[in-house]
Amino acid sequence: MKTASAGIIATACAGLASVALLAIAAVEQPDAAGLAADGFTIRSDSIEAYQQPLAALTAQELEQFKAGRQGFEQRWVVAPSILGLWGRGPTSNGEVCTDCHQRGGRGRPPDYVTEPMQSMLVRLSIPGTGPHGGPNPHAAYGDQLQNEGILGRVPPEGDPRLTWATHTIAFADGEIVSLRAPILEFWHLSFGPLGADVMTSARVAPAIVGVGLLDAVAERTVLARAAMQRELGLSGRANLVWDLIDEREAVGRFGRKANQPSLKQQIVTAYHADLGVTSRWFPEENCTEVQIACLQQKPGGYPELPPALLDPVLFYTQALAVPARRNVNDPRVREGELLFARIGCDGCHAPDLKTGEYPALPALSHQTIHPYTDLLLHDMGEGLADGRPDFKAGARDWRTAPLWGVGIARNVNGNEFYLHDGRARTLAEAILWHGGEAEPAREAFRTMARSEREALLAFLRSL
Numbered sequence: 001m002k003t004a005s006a007g008i009i010a011t012a013c014a015g016l017a018s019v020a021l022l023a024i025a026a027v028e029q030p031d032a033a034g035l036a037a038d039g040f041t042i043r044s045d046s047i048e049a050y051q052q053p054l055a056a057l058t059a060q061e062l063e064q065f066k067a068g069r070q071g072f073e074q075r076w077v078v079a080p081s082i083l084g085l086w087g088r089g090p091t092s093n094g095e096v097c098t099d100c101h102q103r104g105g106r107g108r109p110p111d112y113v114t115e116p117m118q119s120m121l122v123r124l125s126i127p128g129t130g131p132h133g134g135p136n137p138h139a140a141y142g143d144q145l146q147n148e149g150i151l152g153r154v155p156p157e158g159d160p161r162l163t164w165a166t167h168t169i170a171f172a173d174g175e176i177v178s179l180r181a182p183i184l185e186f187w188h189l190s191f192g193p194l195g196a197d198v199m200t201s202a203r204v205a206p207a208i209v210g211v212g213l214l215d216a217v218a219e220r221t222v223l224a225r226a227a228m229q230r231e232l233g234l235s236g237r238a239n240l241v242w243d244l245i246d247e248r249e250a251v252g253r254f255g256r257k258a259n260q261p262s263l264k265q266q267i268v269t270a271y272h273a274d275l276g277v278t279s280r281w282f283p284e285e286n287c288t289e290v291q292i293a294c295l296q297q298k299p300g301g302y303p304e305l306p307p308a309l310l311d312p313v314l315f316y317t318q319a320l321a322v323p324a325r326r327n328v329n330d331p332r333v334r335e336g337e338l339l340f341a342r343i344g345c346d347g348c349h350a351p352d353l354k355t356g357e358y359p360a361l362p363a364l365s366h367q368t369i370h371p372y373t374d375l376l377l378h379d380m381g382e383g384l385a386d387g388r389p390d391f392k393a394g395a396r397d398w399r400t401a402p403l404w405g406v407g408i409a410r411n412v413n414g415n416e417f418y419l420h421d422g423r424a425r426t427l428a429e430a431i432l433w434h435g436g437e438a439e440p441a442r443e444a445f446r447t448m449a450r451s452e453r454e455a456l457l458a459f460l461r462s463l
Contacts, residue, residue, distance in 0.1 A: 040321055065315065076088035091154060100121075162183065206401075241260065379396045
């Protein structure tokens with residue numbers, strides 16, 4: 001049976017891997033004011049900024065990092081092709097991690113309705129709960145629509161397409177902003193209609209900035225943040241999800257709705273659902289009972305993702321450095337930082353977190369980091385609601401997105417599409433979509449003087 005997935009793992013173009021590793025010694029270290037993660041911060045705003053290793057790595061660890069980066073860039077194919085590594089599923093959303101996470105950055109929605117989704121996917125479920133309280137998969141299509149199959153052998157499940165509904169909103173000074181929201185259409189469904197009760201959620205792939213450091217934050221720290229929410233006049237809470245690796249209920253921290261408890265689980269789940277690659281935790285191909293041609297295909301290995309392939313990729317993501325802030329002494333940036341706190345944005349986008357004990361990479365243990373997230377779920381209002389629950393996350397709930405590295409998103413990916421489905425084309429649009437618990441902060445931003453808005457946005461661009 002298909003199970004929940006997430007697309008978090010990523011890397012850069014293959015030809016750049018060795019260059020980045022050779023150049024790391026020359027990467028300028030930031031001043032203290034610009035540190036996003038103490039000694040795990042590097043000064044880089046280049047196209048490679050999201051893919052640099054921690055400066056503290058040993059020579060042996062750098063080699064492991066390089067191997068993991070190559071693993072991210074590995075092309076997976078259906079046996080017996082000679083064009084890549086055997087193991088790609090009969091149905092999938094891509095053939096390499098960088099299809100979704102180019103250069104470690106976020107994905108983007110299609111530019112026009114006839115363009116297929118390439119770094120975006122659609123989650124599915126039906127009413128009720130699935131195994132361990134998670135989403136209830138669709139009987140024919142599972143919990144993620146795969147838009148790629150095997151030519152002439154296995155049909156893709158379907159072809160999701162986007163159109164956009166637009167409306168305008170005015171700042172208090174009269175400036176008009178056009179906001180857009182996606183409308184999903186499903187073409188060429190191979191196994192019948194989805195049904196009136198299906199719940200859908202379009203998602204662009206998130207950036208992987210600092211995911212190792214977020215993995216190192218202790219559960220008790222996330223729960224302590226949740227306990228502080230009432231004092232802030234908010235109601236953020238931790239998602240409690242199923243940890244299939246340790247077989248227990250755990251605090252979620254990754255995924256748009258915090259539905260994954262660890263970086264390792266995030267990765268193996270993405271391999272299975274996005275690329276169709278089996279592992280110890282997902283031993284069966286990603287087919288439902290009605291997908292006969294899919295079920296008849298032979299796997300590329302038993303499993304297709306053994307520890308020798310998984311472990312370097314996991315280390316690569318754990319050991320990624322965080323880009324330093326820029327322009328921290330600019331008076332406008334300083335003003336914007338004060339405004340960010342004054343209107344309450346830091347209630348959810350918390351500037352500081354501390355990591356706990358992290359045996360997987362001890363250098364990450366007990367560090368103060370500045371990711372601008374509390375890793376909690378918050379009600380973001382009807383405007384952003386997808387209508388699809390996920391463990392303890394409701395239809396209007398989303399995990400607070402980390403903001404570190406957001407200011408160089410265009411440098412890395414050439415675009416600035418924000419929020420879970422890429423609807424926002426600027427940081428200002430992203431703020432204006434905030435509702436629910438964030439509505440007071442949004443309204444404070446909307447009614448600011450233009451100079452104050454520009455200062456707040458300058459602060460965000462400094463992150």
